[in-house]
Amino acid sequence: MTKLWTLLSALHSLAGPVVMLLYPLYASVIAIESPSKVDDEQWLAYWILYSFLTLSELILQSLLEWIPIWYTAKLVFVAWLVLPQFRGAAFIYNRIVREQFKKYGILKPKVEHQAE
Template identity: 35%
Template sequence: MDQIQPYLQQFDNYLGKFRTLNRIEKATGVPKTYFTLAVYALTSISVFFNIFAGLTTNLLAIIYPTYRAFEASYKEDTAALKVWATYFWAIGIVNIVELGITTILAWFPFYYVVKVVFVFWLFLPQYFGAKLIHDAVLPQLTPFFKRAEAEQAQTKLE
């Protein structure tokens, strides 16, 4: 245990930057390092062993991105809001497709692991796959939206 202690201390120092974890530690008396490791372990077990994996992946896909989208809205950062809208659009498409092929997905044992990796790829700042999707898809959809907008304006005039 003494060999692990320096790593736990380093991890605790890193986690000290997060106010929410400090509040949880203060309220429960459980060190933030142990709390974080327990959440990570439970999440991993849930996803890898398919125990409430659908719920777990959807929570991972919604909680942090929703916070970041609200933050972008509060700061009136329209560029970030566009990317977060694309993120939620992509997650919505994945969830709709998932509903349609649930029976088929039951035959893929690590589907939820792949989904978690995809979700992280979409929203983690290192990759920000949602921005890549936004930059690739939006130019393709722009003519459609402009045409629909023109038709709508024409309908209002009539």
């Protein structure tokens, strides 16, 4: 049982960097090289949210140490942000971040240019 637990711990430790950094870095390069803007939005939103999550962790580190499942919960949340089936990063950006920036006047509404 101890060997199984060690294996699971090692996989868990490896999954974090792969899900949170390695795959997003790869997907971001692919998005930049593609002609579509949809994937660009997803990955820009991901890096904004990942940066915010990292800064929040730095500030709340002493509190988060008391939550035993924090790293697992973070891993599941980041997987939801990253997986293309969910497009979680774009969803959160559009529903929360953009709305808060508009609410406080930081982000101006887009002006549509009409052809004359």
